[in-house]
Amino acid sequence: MPSPSGLAILGSGIFAKEALDSGVAVLRAIYSRSEKGASELAKAAQEKLSLASPPSVYYDGDAATNLDALLARDDIHAVAVALPITLQPSIVRRALAAGKHVLSEKPVAPDVASGRELISEYNTTYKPKGLVWRVAENWELEPGYHVAAKAIRDGKIGKVNSFNVRAVGHVAKDSKWYNTPWRTVPDYQGGFVLDGGVHTAAALRIILPSPMATLSGFASQNQAHLPPHDTINAVVNTVDGVHGLVELSWGAPVPSRSDEAHSGISITGQEGWISVENTGRTLRVTVHTVTKDAQGRDVGEEKTIIDEPTRGVELEFASFFKAIDGDNDGFGDPLGALRDVAFIQAGLNSNGSPVDLIQLVQG
Template sequence: MSSISGIAILGSGIFAKEAHLPALVALGSNAPALLAVYSRSEKSSHEFADAAAAAGISPTPAIYHDGDPSMNLDALLARSDISAVIVVLPITLQPSIIRKAFAAGKHVLSEKPVAPDVAGGISLINEYNEKYKKNLVWRVAENFEAEPGFRAAGELIAAGKIGKVNFFKAIVVNHIDVENKYYKTPWRTIPDYQGGFLLDGGVHTVAALRIMLPKPLTHLSGVASLNHEYLKPHDTIHAVVKAGSDFHGIVELSFGAPTKTTPTADQFVIIGSEGWLTVNSANVEGTGQVLRILVKRAVKVEGKPTEEVEEIIEKPKIGVEAEFGSFFDAIRGKETLDIGDPLTALGDVAFIQAGLNSGGASIDLAKLVSDGK
C-alpha cells in the first residue's frame, strides 16, 4: 500500500461532477490520475468525461458503461493501472459495487451512507474485515466529517473553550420540490431505501455532531413523519438524544418545508457550562463558502462583573477535497485524518434508522450498531 497508479470514478451524477471533479483538480499533483469513469448509461459517462475535460483533467478519462460488454464495469475493474475507485452510485446499488471492487483488488472510497440500513452495513463491514482489510483501504466519504470548520469546533470544545457540554441542538430544515436537481434523479424520485432524503442527507448532520461533541450519543427517542407525498417514505425526524448521563440535545431534520424560505436557518448550537458556540454556513466575498464558528464565553475577573468574550472563526468548506486527500494518503501509507472509518459511518446510519423507527421509544444506538436491530 505505497503507491496509486490511477483511479476511476464509478458514477457520473450531479455530486460526482460538481464536487468530486473540483476536489481532484484542487488536489493537483497529490491526486492520482483519473483514468476512467463508469456509469450505467453511455450518455452520462460521456457527459462526465466532457465535464472532466472542461475542468482541466487531462487526458480525458476513458468511458465505461453497461451498454457495451467490452467496456462495462467488469472491464474497468480488470485494468491493472487502476488501483482505487471512488463509488458515487445510488444508495442501494453501492454495496454490491463495493464488493465487486474489493474482489478485483481495488481500494475503495464510497460515498455516504455506508449502506442502506444497519444490517446491510454490518454485513459489508464484516466481509471487508475478514477478506480484504489486510491489503485494501476502504473509506466512507462523509465530507461533513472532514470539514475543517466542524473539526475546529470539536477541537475548541475538547480544549474546554465553553466548559463542560451541557446540551445542544441541531436544526436542518430544507425545502425540496419536484424541480430540485437532486430530487429529479430517478433513484431519489422513487427511493427503495429507508428515509429517502433523510438517510441521504441526514447522515451529514449526524456526522457533524459526532465530530464536535466530546462523547458519542447513546440513546435516541424520536418521531418521523411525511409532509409531502412525493418525498416518501419520510421527510422529517424530530429526536431527543443523549450521551449517557453527560449531556443531551435535540436534533431536527426536515426536507419537508413548504417554501424555499424556511422558518429557521440551518445551525448547530452547543451550550457549555462556561459558554456556547454556534456553527453555520456563510458566504464570504473573496473566500466563498465557509463554516463560521461563533464562540461566546463568560469570563470572570476577580472584583469585576462577568464579561462576555466573543470570538469568530471561519474555515473554508473543503470537505470533499480533505476526504479525498486523506484516502490517497492512507493508500500511500501516510498519516491521515481520523475520518472515513466504515464502522463510524455505520453509527450515522443507525441514528437515522433509530429516528425513523423509534415512535417515541428510547433506542440504544450502540446496541443497534452491534446487532443491527
C-alpha cells in the same frame, strides 16, 4: 496531494461532478450505467483537470465497456463509487474483490444490518490484503466542525451540558437534488432524511465530547413528493449524559421555512456556548465565553467568530489517498459512517421509544 497512480470514478451524478473539483489525481476511467452520463462526465473531467485526452468511458450493455471490464484493468488501483444508495454495497464488494482500493459515497449502506455485514466482510477478507476502503463523508472532515470540537476540548465553554440541531430544507420538485431518479422514487428507508441526515449525524460525531447513546423520536412524511419520510424530531442523550434536541427536515413547504429556520448546531456548556452555521461555502463558528473579573464573578461574555471555507470533498479524497500511501488519519472509517446510519434509522423507527444507538450498531 498523495494519490494512487490510477483512479476511476464509478457514477456520473452530483457527487461525481463535485469530485472533479478535488483534483482527483490520475483519473483514467469513468463508469456510468448509461453511455451518455459517462461520456458527459469524461468530457467535463478533461476540461476541469486539463487532461490531454478524456478518461476512458465505461457503461452497461457491452462486455467490452462494462464495469467488469473497467475493474479488470491493472492500471486502475482505486475507485470512487458514487452510485445510488442501494447499489453501493454490491459495487464496493465487486471493486474490493477485483483488488481495488475503494472510496464510496455516504451512506455506507441503506440500513444498519447491510452496512454491518459489509464492514465485517471487508475486515475479514479485504483489509488483511492491504486494501483500503473509506466512506466519503465530507462533513466529517469539514475544518469548521473540527474548530468547534477543539474549542470544546480546550475548555472554551466549560463542561458541555446540552446541544441543539436544526437542519430544515425545502426540496422543490425542480431541484437538482430531487431530479435524480433514485431520489425521486427512493427504494431505501428515509429518502432525503437518510441521504442528507447522515451529514448532520457525522458533524455531531465530530463535535460532541462523547458518542451519542440513546435516541427517542418521531418521523413523518409532510410533503407528498418526498416519500417515505422527510422529517425527524428527536431527543438524544450521549454516553456522558449530554442531551440535545435534533430537528431534521427536508419537508419545508416553502423556501422561507428553510431560509428563516436558522439551521445549524449549537453546543451549550457551563461557561459559554458555540454555534456552527453552514452557509454553503463557509462554516461560521461562533464561540461565546463567559468573562470573569479578578474575583471570579461573571461580568459579561466574549465573542469570537471563525470562518472556515467548506472543502470536505477535497479533504476526503486527500485522506483516502494518504491511507493508500500508508498514512491513515482515521477519517472515513466505515464504522463511523455506520453510526451515522444508525442515528437516522433509530429516528425513523423509534416512534417515541428509546433506541440504544450503541447496541444497534453492534447488532
